[in-house]
Amino acid sequence: MSRTDGRIEKRFAALADEDRAGLIAFITAGDPDAATGSDLLAALPAAGVDLIELGMPFSDPMADGPVIQAASLRALKAGMTLKKTLSMVAGFRRQDDTTPVVLMGYFNPILAFGVEAFAKAASTAGVDGLIVVDLPPEEEPELADPARRAGLRLIRLAAPTSLGDRLDCVLDGAEGFLYYISMTGITGDSVPAGANISRAIGDLKEASSLPIAVGFGIKTAADVRALARHADAVVVGSAIVELIAANLDRAGAAKPDLTKKVLDFVRQLAESVRLS
């Protein structure tokens, strides 16, 4: 796979042709259990999701808030592993060969799997890119070389704190798309009043030709609509995961209409990127 014709590049090119922003939905693999998680994953493209960010569960997600940490712990408790996460993507690929899937998580499970072996297995399963939260550009080479050989994109994160002197470091070697973290916070936080996201996106666009996705703190269809005017894609995570948590019974099992409720919400978000 060359650097320009992967699923991620094709999808962003198609979005540019349609002249609209894309919707990126985040769910944690295997949350609340493997079967429900797989059903949700399979149904996201038809609900209007353009790119899927699939969380690799980790016991100690230090950049995530309580909502996504709880999702990780539910998935782990239900027996999720990194190997099963890859199998889930392989299953998804048998019915969808165009929607990009980016795995998001922390470095330790990848190290435990073996970096080389993981890159190959992820690529074989049909994964398109990786977001490894605790691997800043300075520590990235250990994963980047095997990942690139396997044709995976390493998605770089940029935060409000990266916009000054650090921007060159963040952009050097970036590929796929840039993930702009809307605030100095963790997943599930609210965007503080006065945060100038459109200006930050403008600065990033000036410095890079990559598509810009913006995430963190985007919770409602209205949020999505507002940001879709500026960014190439909008990420919604905690708000979706929160809806999964809200549709569990007392024993923690999925209620019968969990999938429907989550997908209804996702459809609203998808309409928003298409309306703005």
Next chain:
Amino acid sequence: MASLGDNFGDLPDAAGHFGRFGGRYVAETLMPVVLEVERAYEEARQDPAFNEEFDQLLRHYVGRPSPLYFAERLTSHLGGAKIYLKRDELNHTGAHKINHAIGQILLARRMGRRRIIAETGAGQHGVATATVAARFGLPCTIFMGQRDIERQAPNVFRMKLLGAEVKAVTSGSQTLKDAMNEALRDWVRNVEDTFYIIGTVAGPHPYPKMVRDFQSVIGRETKAQLHQAEGRRPDSLVACIGGGSNAIGLFAAFLDDQRVEMFAVEAAGKGLDTEQHAASIAAGRPGVLHGNKTYLLQTEDGQIRAAHSISAGLDYPGIGPEHAWLSETGRVKYVSATDQEALEAFQLCSRLEGIIPALEPAHALAYVIKLAPKKPRNHLMVMNLCGRGDKDIFTAAEALGMDI
């Protein structure tokens, strides 16, 4: 007095690596501030005024140098090596943690930060941080696992009395690792005005190096004091190890002298053959957590396992990256002691020396009890008595089946 710059070898390298360990594995949001702390620390350690203020505070506020005490009754009881105790439990606040808390708050002030956060396990680092925050008039929030809050009530009260806000952490195993997750999350949110005072030689570079440098006063004093008492270097050093701040503090000044044997004692909890221990080197594998690559207790799938130790201060599933490297190079031997062995040592020290040690150094003492009898009488052994046991009386009483 030696400056803070005089330390073993050239490690870590410029990117904070000790061999294949260490580094800066943090979210992009934190990278700029981590780099800023590094630049500020590199400037500060070369600044005589910074070093002078640090030395003065250690002398007049902490009460350093701490005594190097010949434990005559313990020595005769064990019938081997001549045992010296480095009395860091006599420091202000009752443990060695105050050494690096002072160094870090001086750096925070130099960087113009207006708010302090810290994580704590046993509460010793939390108390030390709350103390220096009071002393320097900065608001301070301490993150502490709910389980640790329950078993370390006296320290929780101390922190509050000192004006700190103690935030209970109810996620995960509700112990030290979860408190550190929560402190990192707070730092991400408040990166502009907050300084994170990390409580051990772990976390992203420059923390492992910086905390080591601030703690290395323990070993430098020991070297001078033993020379005065015995006219020579020690033959062996023994310290307990959770993250490893007191151990590296004692060892750092001696690492270049290969004649000095060193032993770091991990918490074996209910036994290394159980899943309930905190022995990252004996039973862990290299991985990445809390900003650095090091030995971690983890599952085959790379999930972090909860640690267990009777001592809240050793109850951490990782170890500082320099220790991972010192283990791999063989320079320091990493051994362990169980809860039971530590409890026995805790009582022995109280009865023979009239010193109630913290349960953390009781682990070091448990190994001294095994090692000293095998050594000749002219063997000089120094153990770091890095904390006092007042905070542990409830835990110990419960373990010993006594009502108080």
